[in-house]
Amino acid sequence: MRIAGYLSITLSCWLAACAPAPLTENNDPAASDSSNNLLYAVAWKQTAAEYEALYLQGFNMARLQVQQALANRNSTDKPLAVISDLDDTLLLAHDYWGYLINADRDFFDDIAWDRWIAEQGVFPSPGALEFLRYCASNGIEVFYVTNRDQGDITFDLALQSLQTAGFPYADAEHLTVLRETSNKEAVQDSIRENHKVVVMLGDNLNDFSRKFYVTDVSERKNLVHGEQARFGQDYIIFPNPTDGHWIRAIFGESEPIASAQNRTILKAAATLRAWVPSG
Numbered sequence: 001m002r003i004a005g006y007l008s009i010t011l012s013c014w015l016a017a018c019a020p021a022p023l024t025e026n027n028d029p030a031a032s033d034s035s036n037n038l039l040y041a042v043a044w045k046q047t048a049a050e051y052e053a054l055y056l057q058g059f060n061m062a063r064l065q066v067q068q069a070l071a072n073r074n075s076t077d078k079p080l081a082v083i084s085d086l087d088d089t090l091l092l093a094h095d096y097w098g099y100l101i102n103a104d105r106d107f108f109d110d111i112a113w114d115r116w117i118a119e120q121g122v123f124p125s126p127g128a129l130e131f132l133r134y135c136a137s138n139g140i141e142v143f144y145v146t147n148r149d150q151g152d153i154t155f156d157l158a159l160q161s162l163q164t165a166g167f168p169y170a171d172a173e174h175l176t177v178l179r180e181t182s183n184k185e186a187v188q189d190s191i192r193e194n195h196k197v198v199v200m201l202g203d204n205l206n207d208f209s210r211k212f213y214v215t216d217v218s219e220r221k222n223l224v225h226g227e228q229a230r231f232g233q234d235y236i237i238f239p240n241p242t243d244g245h246w247i248r249a250i251f252g253e254s255e256p257i258a259s260a261q262n263r264t265i266l267k268a269a270a271t272l273r274a275w276v277p278s279g
């Protein structure tokens, strides 16, 4: 039996034992400052130079791939291109996470996210602007593919984010916003019809391939190890300790509600392996 299968069973038992009605945003007892389960992850995003170095490292690796592709390009090749995710890859949202901490929220808050996105508080990740401009200066097109949903204004908000950040190719031809699905493969395939994609950039495995869209913790890890050679090659991944499909693998959904049940599930995930002192 896989570890994740064990985790799922364990979590199910906890759920059955707890069995309270799901808590909503309004009646959820806000976590106290000292127990807010987002604190470490958000503090790391906000302060760690290592976090920023991982972005620089990722974009350096992407640049190496681009340089190699330029050097090896044949005149008969399709034009070169890069495909990138937006949030937590090219754009960071520290202010949003800081807001959640100040508001005693300890899970992703979709309502606050939509309001905050509309205020255009995102800013470029370290090295993003330089890498994308390097691509543009060498004639390599950049295609942006994102999953966002802020209603009818989603596309305009995302495009505005790109333009405000100063990214190249910030136009309707190069931006795809997927509101109904997180599956990016159809868009990736259509880009490949007319371009040779050098690298894909993302903070979520799903940004690279839908094959990673599974809810089993152990299976996700196995899939990554099965594609080991691609990371740092055509898959360039960036760190995200606050959200993504790794959350979905724990809770069964990407945006679990703030509840006592889900805090228990999170603790079970955090203690998947845990030392029990002898004696």
Ligand SMILES: [Mg+2]
Residues within 6 Å of the ligand: 085, 086, 087, 088, 089, 202, 203, 204
């Ligand atoms: Mg992302």
